[in-house]
Amino acid sequence: MTWPDCSSCGKKQPFTVFATGAVSQILAENSIFGVLDPQLVSRRTVAIDAPFYPLPGLQARLFAVPGKVPLFLESGEPDLNVEGETTVGIELTAGTRRVYYIPGCGLLTDILAARLKDADAVFFDGTLFRDDEMIATGTGHKTGRRMGHMPIAGEGGSLDALAALNIRRKIYVHINNTNPIWRPGSEREHVEDRGFEIGFDGMEVRL
Structure with a gap:
C-alpha cells in the first residue's frame, strides 16, 4: 500500500500546536506525528x-x-x-x-x-x-x-x-x-x- 503525497494538494495550512512538555515529547518521539509538517506547523511548549x-x-x-x-x-x-x-x-x-x-x-x-x-x-x-x-x-x-x-x-x-x-x-x-x-x-x-x-x-x- 502506498500513501499519496499531498504536499501540493492545497490542503495544508499553517497553525501552532501549544502543548505541555510531556505531550511535546510524545510528539517528538513518535514518527506518526511527522505528518505535522514543521514548515507549516510550529510547536510551542507551555508550562502547566x-x-x-x-x-x-x-x-x-x-x-x-x-x-x-x-x-x-x-x-x-x-x-x-x-x-x-x-x-x-x-x-x-x-x-x-x-x-x-x-x-x-x-x-x-x-x-x-x-x-x-x-x-x-x-x-x-x-x-x-x-x-x-x-x-x-x-x-x-x-x-x-x-x-x-x-x-x-x-x-x-x-x-x-x-x-x-x-x-x-x-x-x-x-x-x-x-x-x-x-x-x-x-x-x-x-x-x-x-x-x-x-x-x-x-x-x-x-x-
Missing part, C-alpha cells in the same frame, strides 16, 4: 498554569485534570486519576469572560470544582452517559472510568457535580457514539432539563 496568548486579547492557561496516560503508553494497570501533563484542560479568558474546555476528565476534584465555579461556560467531557455503557452495548470491555472519563449520570457523575457550580453555560463535548444524549430521547431530555447543552459540529457560543 502558565498564561500564554494564542491571539491578541485572549489569555490561555493549561491545567492538569485527573486522568491517565494515553492508551498507547499504558503499561499494566495505569493510575486512573493522576494529575500530570497528559490530561489537561484549558482556561480561556478575555476581558471579564472565563471559559473552560475539558474534553477528558476522570474525576471532578474539589480543586477543579473551585476553578470552574461561576465560569461563563464550561465545555466538559461527555464521552459516556453511564459508566458501564461500552460493556452494556457490546462495543467495549472497559468502563468509562477505566478509560479516564467520568460518566454523566449515576453516582459521582458529572451531571450532579457540575450542576452545583453556578456555571452560566454547561456544554457536553467529546460525546461517544454509544452515548444516547447525541440523539432525541429521555437521556437527552434529562440532561437538558438540568440546564446542560449538547455540543455539536459547527456550534457557536456567544457570551
